[in-house]
Amino acid sequence: MATTDSHRFLTAEEKKIVESKDVHEEETEFYSKDKKLVIGGVTLEESEQKKYGPFKARSDGDVLYHSVVNALLSALGDKKARDIGTLFPNTDKANSNRNSSDFLKAASELIQASNYELADLKVMVKGKPRLDWQLVEKNLLNYFKSQKLTPDIHVQATSGEEMDGAGKGLGVEVFAVCLLQLKTLDQSKFLA
Numbered sequence: 289m290a291t292t293d294s295h296r297f298l299t300a301e302e303k304k305i306v307e308s309k310d311v312h313e314e315e316t317e318f319y320s321k322d323k324k325l326v327i328g329g330v331t332l333e334e335s336e337q338k339k340y341g342p343f344k345a346r347s348d349g350d351v352l353y354h355s356v357v358n359a360l361l362s363a364l365g366d367k368k369a370r371d372i373g374t375l376f377p378n379t380d381k382a383n384s385n386r387n388s389s390d391f392l393k394a395a396s397e398l399i400q401a402s403n404y405e406l407a408d409l410k411v412m413v414k415g416k417p418r419l420d421w422q423l424v425e426k427n428l429l430n431y432f433k434s435q436k437l438t439p440d441i442h443v444q445a446t447s448g449e450e451m452d453g454a455g456k457g458l459g460v461e462v463f464a465v466c467l468l469q470l471k472t473l474d475q476s477k478f479l480a
């Protein structure tokens with residue numbers, strides 16, 4: 289039975305079962321042959337895909353975008369939009385294989401409707417998959433620009449040193465911190 293542990297890779301056993309199912313063109317709720325591992329809107333290269341398989345997730349499983357959405361929702365503090373799962377339940381088939389940029393769009397629209405602008409976004413990725421993090425940064429910058437938001441963005445990565453699930457390659461953890469700033473802030477009074 290697929291669990292809703294949404295950012296775990298398929299275990300070797302699960303992958304074997306699903307691949308064998310795949311032979312009969314069957315697809316499970318969380319895994320389909322065309323589901324690629326994507327982090328920060330960047331799809332991993334085939335060689336990396338083979339090592340890890342896709343995330344087990346209702347949506348496209350982009351754990352970096354999900355973490356950024358949760359950071360934005362946390363900074364906004366709207367109790368009705370507490371977190372990503374409140375806005376986009378993984379029990380909702382509408383989120384099946386959904387592009388996680390949809391979730392970023394929803395969070396960006398909440399910021400646009402607020403008294404705040406997005407000043408800073410800092411991301412730390414922990415896990416084994418290697419990506420061009422500069423490309424992820426560019427992706428995020430372009431995305432937010434399309435939403436009329438211009439945060440300073442910095443993305444880092446660490447292996448997790450085999451110490452825990454992410455470090456052992458069972459999945460990827462992403463920590464995101466953002467700074468919202470009042471749109472009406474008159475910065476001149478801070479300039480000496």
Ligand SMILES: C[C@@](CO)(OP(=O)(O)O)[C@H](O)COP(=O)(O)OP(=O)(O)OC[C@H]1O[C@@H](n2ccc(N)nc2=O)[C@H](O)[C@@H]1O
Binds near residue numbers: 293375
């Ligand atoms: C992003 C989505 C899109 O469908 O799922 P995936 O595509 O990763 O599967 C969902 O928004 C899902 O995000 P995520 O929050 O990571 O999923 P889960 O860990 O399963 O938690 C789902 C929701 O259950 C609630 N929750 C979870 C754990 C907990 N101890 N208490 C809770 O109340 C939270 O509201 C959380 O948002």
